[in-house]
Amino acid sequence: MFPDPPTNDPVNGLPSDVEVSLLTISLLKQYTYCPRIVYYETCTPDLRPRTYKMLAGEAAHQRERERATRRTLSAYQIPEGERKFDVRLSSSKFGLTGIVDEVVLTEDRAFVVDYKLAGWAGENHQLQLTAYALLAEEAFQRPVKEGFIYLMPLKRFETVPITTALRNSVLETIKAIHHIQLHEYMPPPVEQRRKCETCEFRRFCIDF
Numbered sequence: 001m002f003p004d005p006p007t008n009d010p011v012n013g014l015p016s017d018v019e020v021s022l023l024t025i026s027l028l029k030q031y032t033y034c035p036r037i038v039y040y041e042t043c044t045p046d047l048r049p050r051t052y053k054m055l056a057g058e059a060a061h062q063r064e065r066e067r068a069t070r071r072t073l074s075a076y077q078i079p080e081g082e083r084k085f086d087v088r089l090s091s092s093k094f095g096l097t098g099i100v101d102e103v104v105l106t107e108d109r110a111f112v113v114d115y116k117l118a119g120w121a122g123e124n125h126q127l128q129l130t131a132y133a134l135l136a137e138e139a140f141q142r143p144v145k146e147g148f149i150y151l152m153p154l155k156r157f158e159t160v161p162i163t164t165a166l167r168n169s170v171l172e173t174i175k176a177i178h179h180i181q182l183h184e185y186m187p188p189p190v191e192q193r194r195k196c197e198t199c200e201f202r203r204f205c206i207d208f
């Protein structure tokens with residue numbers, strides 16, 4: 001059996017005050033959807049409304065978590081390995097923390113798996129998965145060359161290669177989020193306005 005990442009609580013042995021200052025990985029996903037959401041999340045943290053979509057997503061996630069334990073590794077085309085569920089990962093090196101749905105460990109590799117209530121693996125989902133991959137590499141000391149996004153409505157896995165471009169994108173996004181936080185900078189509204197239709201912050205965006 002593979003060991004868990006060193007001391008999950010506080011994670012990776014970080015003192016709790018350090019952990020508090022880490023960015024949550026879901027912020028990276030939100031930045032890719034619309035950078036302004038990161039402003040609302042980090043600079044006005046008491047504002048966040050709860051929407052039906054968010055609650056439905058959480059409920060679906062919980063149901064999927066229960067089903068996932070009954071799946072075998074053949075779903076990932078990995079012959080042998082150990083699965084760990086709801087793995088908290090944190091890194092002072094990357095300044096990130098988050099809980100990934102699954103990590104699969106083999107002798108010489110690790111794989112990350114994220115469940116999504118979505119019909120496709122969007123750019124934001126791939127970026128989030130890559131951030132988990134970076135932290136899993138550090139925690140388990142194994143390379144993560146690919147991960148999986150499980151599309152719950154379709155009951156289908158998408159394989160995501162953890163490319164150099166995606167890794168660089170994670171680092172760039174971290175920098176951009178720090179800029180928003182540090183300068184309390186409100187980015188312009190997203191160009192694809194259809195994204196606003198289901199955004200929980202829609203009523204706060206009064207400039208369009």
Ligand code: SF4
Nearest residue numbers: 034189190196199205
């Ligand atoms: S309503 Fe639109 S512009 Fe405003 S935060 Fe949401 S997605 Fe971004």
